[in-house]
Amino acid sequence: MPDVAPALVLRGLWRRFGAKTAVAGIDLDVPAGSFYGLVGPNGAGKTTTLLMATGLLRPDAGQVWVGGVDLWADPVRGKALLGVLPDGVKLFDRLTGAQLVTYAGLLHGLDRPTATRRADDLLAAVDLVADRDTLVVDYSAGMAKKVSLACALVHAPRLLVLDEPFEAVDPISAANIRDILADYVRGGGTVIVSSHVMDLVQRMCDHVAVIAAGHVLAAGTLDEVRAGATLEDRFVELVGGRTGGEGLAWLRTSSA
Amino acid sequence: MVAHLVRLKLILTANGLRRNAWVVVGFVVGSLYGLGVLVGCLAALGYVSTQAFELREMTGVLAGAGLVLLWWVVPLVAFGLDATMDPARFAPFPIPRPQLLVGLTLAGLLGVPGVLTLLGALGSTVLWWHEPRAIPAALLGALLAVLTCLLGSRALAGALARVVVRRRVREAGVALVLVPLVLAGPILTRLVPAGYSLKDADVTPLLRVVAWTPLGAAWSLAPDVAEGRWGQAAGRLLVALATVAAAALAWDRSLRRALVEPVRETTKRRDRGLGLFGRVPATPLGAVYARCLTYWVRDPRYALAVVLVPVLPIVFALADPGGRLVVVAAPLSGFLMGWAIAADVAYDGTAFWLHVASPLRGLADRWGRALAAASVTVVVVLTLSVVSAMLSHRLTLLPALVGCGLGMAGCALGVASVASALVVYPVRQPGDSPFSIRQGATLPAFLTQIGGWALVAAFSSPVTVLTSLAVAGHPAAGWAALVVGPVLGGGVLALGAWLGGRLLDRTGPDLLRRLLAMT
Numbered sequence: 001m002p003d004v005a006p007a008l009v010l011r012g013l014w015r016r017f018g019a020k021t022a023v024a025g026i027d028l029d030v031p032a033g034s035f036y037g038l039v040g041p042n043g044a045g046k047t048t049t050l051l052m053a054t055g056l057l058r059p060d061a062g063q064v065w066v067g068g069v070d071l072w073a074d075p076v077r078g079k080a081l082l083g084v085l086p087d088g089v090k091l092f093d094r095l096t097g098a099q100l101v102t103y104a105g106l107l108h109g110l111d112r113p114t115a116t117r118r119a120d121d122l123l124a125a126v127d128l129v130a131d132r133d134t135l136v137v138d139y140s141a142g143m144a145k146k147v148s149l150a151c152a153l154v155h156a157p158r159l160l161v162l163d164e165p166f167e168a169v170d171p172i173s174a175a176n177i178r179d180i181l182a183d184y185v186r187g188g189g190t191v192i193v194s195s196h197v198m199d200l201v202q203r204m205c206d207h208v209a210v211i212a213a214g215h216v217l218a219a220g221t222l223d224e225v226r227a228g229a230t231l232e233d234r235f236v237e238l239v240g241g242r243t244g245g246e247g248l249a250w251l252r253t254s255s256a
Numbered sequence: 257m258v259a260h261l262v263r264l265k266l267i268l269t270a271n272g273l274r275r276n277a278w279v280v281v282g283f284v285v286g287s288l289y290g291l292g293v294l295v296g297c298l299a300a301l302g303y304v305s306t307q308a309f310e311l312r313e314m315t316g317v318l319a320g321a322g323l324v325l326l327w328w329v330v331p332l333v334a335f336g337l338d339a340t341m342d343p344a345r346f347a348p349f350p351i352p353r354p355q356l357l358v359g360l361t362l363a364g365l366l367g368v369p370g371v372l373t374l375l376g377a378l379g380s381t382v383l384w385w386h387e388p389r390a391i392p393a394a395l396l397g398a399l400l401a402v403l404t405c406l407l408g409s410r411a412l413a414g415a416l417a418r419v420v421v422r423r424r425v426r427e428a429g430v431a432l433v434l435v436p437l438v439l440a441g442p443i444l445t446r447l448v449p450a451g452y453s454l455k456d457a458d459v460t461p462l463l464r465v466v467a468w469t470p471l472g473a474a475w476s477l478a479p480d481v482a483e484g485r486w487g488q489a490a491g492r493l494l495v496a497l498a499t500v501a502a503a504a505l506a507w508d509r510s511l512r513r514a515l516v517e518p519v520r521e522t523t524k525r526r527d528r529g530l531g532l533f534g535r536v537p538a539t540p541l542g543a544v545y546a547r548c549l550t551y552w553v554r555d556p557r558y559a560l561a562v563v564l565v566p567v568l569p570i571v572f573a574l575a576d577p578g579g580r581l582v583v584v585a586a587p588l589s590g591f592l593m594g595w596a597i598a599a600d601v602a603y604d605g606t607a608f609w610l611h612v613a614s615p616l617r618g619l620a621d622r623w624g625r626a627l628a629a630a631s632v633t634v635v636v637v638l639t640l641s642v643v644s645a646m647l648s649h650r651l652t653l654l655p656a657l658v659g660c661g662l663g664m665a666g667c668a669l670g671v672a673s674v675a676s677a678l679v680v681y682p683v684r685q686p687g688d689s690p691f692s693i694r695q696g697a698t699l700p701a702f703l704t705q706i707g708g709w710a711l712v713a714a715f716s717s718p719v720t721v722l723t724s725l726a727v728a729g730h731p732a733a734g735w736a737a738l739v740v741g742p743v744l745g746g747g748v749l750a751l752g753a754w755l756g757g758r759l760l761d762r763t764g765p766d767l768l769r770r771l772l773a774m775t
Binding site: 106 | 531533534538539540542543544546547550551554604606607609611612613614615616761765766768769772
């Protein structure tokens, strides 16, 4: 009997910052075992939604269910099921890569042999073996993303929430990470990624939600959402705002 | 272009002020403080201007040289001071370098320190109102000196940028500057015998040398002209002009280099294996403990406290040799180092998300942090107790000092464990200069400190009373303090960790939101 409960359910999530409403009533169902893409223009509320969905930001209203657990009512049980890679935050960067991943494992209650073995496996999987003993403060942006991903995976979560996981990551590492994630989904895990890169989402995900101005414009399987077009065309159609290429005539240097 | 750069600086300042009200308060307080210093200096100058020529010359030249030295040295360690107009940021724009140089120099003048320096330098001409012919020379000297300050600091910073950018060098440099600063006051009071006044001082040799150096040459113009030492005046003018020219040239060169190859830190630090993570009990609490203790060693913001605190007994011993003051060292350091964790979550910054995202109980978080701080503090308190008991020649005080130090440390840790679950305020980020206080830090930080300190004082009062009795000559009270201190401290710590942990279970995401808003 497969696990049929959705991996993540968002109901009526609201969040305001001062006068600005970042997230205005988002409902979302992420089926277990899906590879879910969250796309939207800059400032659409993707990051805010994911912070609230992972217990990092308190919603003004609404509920978050992770694997059937009400996350904000029982955070300790809910967070044990979650692996998170937030965007735009720092790491405990005075630790080495190996120490940081081990730290994340121990915080999740792993025993030491398990934590260290998994840290070794993960650092190998994200190509950081050579830098395992380097302080994270000396890592490049891409390396920091990769070590964050290792931290998110170390406790074998059931649901993985990744905010812009491919930003600043080189193409080879990105391909390796995609393989890891695909493998994880095949093994029964659920992944949510946010991204600006439509092509990537189209190739990688089986479900997708389009978010703009704090609302869900469309959500469902990839084929349902793109309705025969490419995801990019469908996205532009939903979100709008294309300005056309006219108006910058002076940019044509040959005419000057 | 020069006007653009100056306007950019003004816009950046204004926008910084618009971000929130506390920044305005900080700016106003800073300006008022600076203004107070300026008025004090001008008043002193006014007083000195009625004195004999020798004193006026000495004041003008030596104080002026000190001002230039401050401008040159402080930016080397204080990198957070004014990065808004970092030349490297202009690298993408095709700005002619001479214009960039002039623009950045003028922009550098348009800050609180720059304006105050200019006003102070111009104000120093008041020293020469007896000798009207010296006043034009004084004005010229003041302007040259201000240019020397501005250009010299940029030139030195630029020349050393490639050295200072290495983190370890900068962190060591901070300790090298701070420790003598802390010691300077007491050492001076020891060196200068009682009843000594400036009139008896023979600083003429020093004056004679400084007046010919880039630091003092510009300031010596006025006294030379006043006395009609025209030859010397010409020589010193030459030195002052050459200084400005050399500084401009050196800065120009480093600017040229900075624009084409921005400085990057290249050395990487490594640490083999798991370090403390391999030795602590493999629990969330143990992990937090290992991480915090690692930070006490590796993060300069904590490490600096560990370096500075042992200096305390030396300060007290110098300030009050053979006296009683030195016995304060152990309790005071216990208090200061225990209280340090009040800023623990603020020091984590947004990296705190890892704790919030983990199924980590607040209680484990609190105990991990407190025990890490306690491990360092207990060693320091025991060492300082022995050292200060020996320095004060009263070994009988040892039990009282140990008890009081541990009691203070426990109370401070307990109260701080609650405080840091409730309040976070902007602190220096790792790598910022330790001299830079983040603007907007003032009020919540201030209220937390005052309220927290009052609570620590109240909780620890039994043991401080017993220790005072012991110092007053009741040895039995000392032994009582040795028992009461650790019990009281442990009790307050346990209570604080429990309450702080319960609070943190609820406030964790809210603290993180505030930390995110500060970045």
